[in-house]
Amino acid sequence: MNVQQSQQSITPELRAWIVAQAEAGCDPQAVLKAMHDSGWDEEVALEAMEGTLREHLAARGAGREVAQPPLRPAASVPEPDLSQSPATLWAGDREVSVVMTLASPRVIVFGGLLSDAECDELIALAEPRLSRSETVDTDTGGSEVNASRTSQGMFFQRGEHPVCARLEQRIATLLRWPVERGEGLQILRYGPGAEYRPHHDYFDPAHAGTPTILKRGGQRLGTVVVYLNTPAKGGATTFPEAGLAVAPVRGNAVFFSYDRPHPATRTLHGGAPVVEGEKWVATKWLREGRFD
Incomplete structure (x- = not known):
């Protein structure tokens, strides 16, 4: 693994995102391309996706509940007034x-x-x-x-x-x-x-x-x-x-x-x-x- 690869860690946040893409039916090649376009090394991206999905499917196959971040109630957020589609x-x-x-x-x-x-x-x-x-x-x-x-x-x-x-x-x-x-x-x-x-x-x-x-x-x-x-x-x-x-x-x-x-x-x-x-x-x- 080269220096660039060693600096890219596969975080729980990244794993959760990969699982979300898979469950949404996204094409794996499209997911890899999105990661690559965002600066991820190709080998690291492939390792992250394969490892994450392997663990996810194994957990599902074993009948275990796969931990996902809890979906909390939506909060009010900052937002401009675009009601009239202004330029x-x-x-x-x-x-x-x-x-x-x-x-x-x-x-x-x-x-x-x-x-x-x-x-x-x-x-x-x-x-x-x-x-x-x-x-x-x-x-x-x-x-x-x-x-x-x-x-x-x-x-x-x-x-x-x-x-x-x-x-x-x-x-x-x-x-x-x-x-x-x-x-x-x-x-x-x-x-x-x-x-x-x-x-x-x-x-x-x-x-x-x-x-x-x-x-x-x-x-x-x-x-x-x-x-x-x-x-x-x-x-x-x-x-x-x-x-x-x-x-x-x-x-x-x-x-x-x-x-x-x-x-x-x-x-x-x-x-x-x-x-x-x-x-x-x-x-x-x-x-x-x-x-x-």
Whole structure:
């Protein structure tokens, strides 16, 4: 197994997704292609699918109950007013275009959420504070370096700079979700070859550290990824279950919501490898309660 393969772990989350695709009647080759398109090594993807389905069928054949994440009641989630199918929406201080909408998974692409000058300002403010990106460790409630995430990043406090406050207010206005129910902006830089392999943004209720995490703001319900530059090649935000790849275009943003912490939301997503140049993004996570 090569270095790239050894860094790709077959997680319980990935196994649950593979089982869900199989039970939905998806063609195995289509599932493998979706994984490959999202950055998974072909051999790792094949091993994950074969091993997961073998165990799943064996458990079924033995008459054992196959554990699946519990399907919880749907929560109210952030959502723009698209009742009249508008081409643009007013974000409080600027017009934002509605580039694309998808019902399942719930994905909306906004155009022109930030100006070029605002993108440059966020990059300049963040760059001196970058370090290796970490992910939330849901077993402990802390954070850790994860081989599946090969970017550099940093966090701003909510409203830390005027440009942060403007972007946060625009998001709140667009999605009709209070500013205080959002985390601070995270700025990420992906160099050539850097990626974030497919994952979910909600906190898995089955993990031991999740109750500790939820004490501060509750569950995550939505994500906004704002592109601060346009890479020369690569770097799309991918949704494997929908066969969707959102190109990173400077000033644009992709929003997706998940009304319960469950693979049924179909919000498995990833950041495809940057092929040429670099990619800068600002990520905003929206919570069900006040995040202080």
